[in-house]
Amino acid sequence: xxxxxxxxxxxxxxxxxxxxxxxxxxxxxxxxxxxxxxxxxxxxxxxxxxxxxxxxxxxxxxxxxxxxxxxxxxxxxxxxxxxxxxxxxxxxxxxxxxxxxxxxxxxxxxxxxxxxxxxxxxxxxxxxxxxxxxxxxxxxxxxxxxxxxxxxxxxxxxxxxxxxxxxxxxxxxxxxxxxxxxxxxxxxxxxxxxxxxxxxxxxxxxxxxxxxxxxxxxxxxxxxxxxxxxxxxxxxxxxxxxxxxxxxxxxxxxxxxxxxxxxxxxxxxxxxxxxxxxxxxxxxxxxxxxxxxxxxxxxxxxxxxxxxxxxxxxxxxxxxxxxxxxxx
Numbered sequence: 642x643x644x645x646x647x648x649x650x651x652x653x654x655x656x657x658x659x660x661x662x663x664x665x666x667x668x669x670x671x672x673x674x675x676x677x678x679x680x681x682x683x684x685x686x687x688x689x690x691x692x693x694x695x696x697x698x699x700x701x702x703x704x705x706x707x708x709x710x711x712x713x714x715x716x717x718x719x720x721x722x723x724x725x726x727x728x729x730x731x732x733x734x735x736x737x738x739x740x741x742x743x744x745x746x747x748x749x750x751x752x753x754x755x756x757x758x759x760x761x762x763x764x765x766x767x768x769x770x771x772x773x774x775x776x777x778x779x780x781x782x783x784x785x786x787x788x789x790x791x792x793x794x795x796x797x798x799x800x801x802x803x804x805x806x807x808x809x810x811x812x813x814x815x816x817x818x819x820x821x822x823x824x825x826x827x828x829x830x831x832x833x834x835x836x837x838x839x840x841x842x843x844x845x846x847x848x849x850x851x852x853x854x855x856x857x858x859x860x861x862x863x864x865x866x867x868x869x870x871x872x873x874x875x876x877x878x879x880x881x882x883x884x885x886x887x888x889x890x891x892x893x894x895x896x897x898x899x900x901x902x903x904x905x906x907x908x909x910x911x912x913x914x915x916x917x918x919x920x921x922x923x924x925x926x927x928x929x930x931x932x933x934x935x936x937x938x939x940x941x942x943x944x945x946x947x948x949x950x951x952x953x954x955x956x957x958x959x960x961x962x963x964x965x966x967x968x969x
Contacts, residue, residue, distance in 0.1 A: 663922050664892035664929070669884045675793040678734035679748075683756065683786060685731030686714050690760045707764045715757055722750050738793060748789045751954070755785045763829065772833050772866060775817070776810060776950040783813035784952060794885045799955060803945055804877025806952045808893060811870035815900040818863040821856060822848050822911040832859060853908035860910055864900040869946055871897050876943045879936035886936060891929030895922060 665676055689710050717732050724744045727733040741747040759781025769775045787809030791802055817824075817831045824830060825847035830837075837844060840855045847856065874893055878886045895917055902915040917925070 661892055661895075663926070664888045664895060667884060667888035667891060667926070667929075669882070672794060672882075672885055675738040676790060678738040679786075679789055679793060682731045682735035685729075686757065686760060689714060690764060711757065711760055711764055714760075715754065718750075718753050718757065722746065722753075748792045752785050752789050752792070755781055755953075756789070759785075768834065769831055770834050772836075773950065775814075775831055775833050778831055779810045779813035779817075780806065780950070780952055783809035783816075785809065787812075788952075794881055796880065798880065800942075800945070801877045801880045803952065803955060804874050804880075806955075807870040807945075807949065808874035808877075808889070810950065811867040811874060811893075812896045814863050814867035814870070815896050815903075818860040818867075818903050819899055819910075819915045821860060823914075832863065836862060853911070857907040857910060861904050864904050867897075867900055869949060873945055873949060875932075876945075878933060879939055879942070883933060883937075886933035887930050890932040890936075891926050894925040894929050894932075898925060 661680070665673055665680075668676055690707050692707075717727070717729065718735075721727055721732050721736040721739060722744075724736075724740065727736050735753075739746060739748040739753065759778060762778055762781060767774075767778065769778060784806040787805035787807075788802055791805035796802060796805065821830075821832060830844065830847060832847075834844060836859050837847065840859050842852045842855050842859070846852060871893060875890075878890050878893075881889060898917050898921060899915050902917070903910045906912075906915065
């Protein structure tokens with residue numbers, strides 16, 4: 642066991658995601674180590690493409706430079722799956738968690754490369770016209786992380802994997818609502834352009850203060866769009882080991898609360914970064930524990946609600962799957 646890798650991963654999540662760091666403490670030691678290793682890799686890839694450090698201080702990058710960096714990440718990921726020695730701590734951590742033994746993947750390679758495709762959408766300046774377009778982005782940057790996390794927890798049932806992906810989608814919709822103005826200030830927009838036009842907000846004026854009241858309505862719409870995915874994810878908690886169920890139930894509650902805060906603040910949602918206090922986190926941690934325990938008493942699993950966006954390859958886990966969504 643390489644403790645230096647674990648220390649690196651601990652520092653990465655402590656700085657990069659205080660919300661998830663709190664919930665991650667609830668995993669059993671082995672699962673927690675794997676979760677932190679995976680997070681360190683995801684954070685590293687994001688930082689390399691964006692010229693950031695642990696999610697902060699983005700540096701301007703020419704498109705070709707970012708594309709070159711992304712190509713390097715893809716090659717390193719390929720080498721990690723091939724079992725080659727990884728010198729970069731983030732990739733050494735990823736290799737440790739992604740490979741079970743003798744080169745056998747614990748995390749399907751297509752998930753890792755799907756995640757890198759999400760960064761490619763940023764590099765290529767993808768535009769998001771409809772909520773289906775936004776959800777496709779959410780899948781690549783967060784839904785597939787849910788799939789990788791589930792694999793770490795021993796999940797192989799496609800129905801449970803669907804719920805893990807749904808939680809990632811909900812997290813990312815919440816993140817988009819929280820970060821609309823910050824993203825717009827660096828030239829990015831993940832909100833459906835259709836929604837912005839309907840609200841009367843010009844695409845090149847999203848960050849301007851005079852549009853905050855209208856923008857609050859758009860953010861509330863995103864928060865509402867996340868709700869059925871949060872609900873769907875709840876049904877998958879019962880299929881996780883108890884401590885993993887507690888951690889995931891808590892993370893679900895903490896992220897969902899961020900959306901509640903964004904909605905409650907209205908036009909002032911972006912005066913400061915929306916988050917949850919330590920006291921609120923402790924309360925949600927306790928509630929998550931109760932939810933994890935009570936999930937064991939549920940005998941019948943609710944079917945996944947119809948009309949939700951479907952992850953690629955869900956039919957048969959690896960077969961060609963057509964992503965779809967309910968129209969905006």
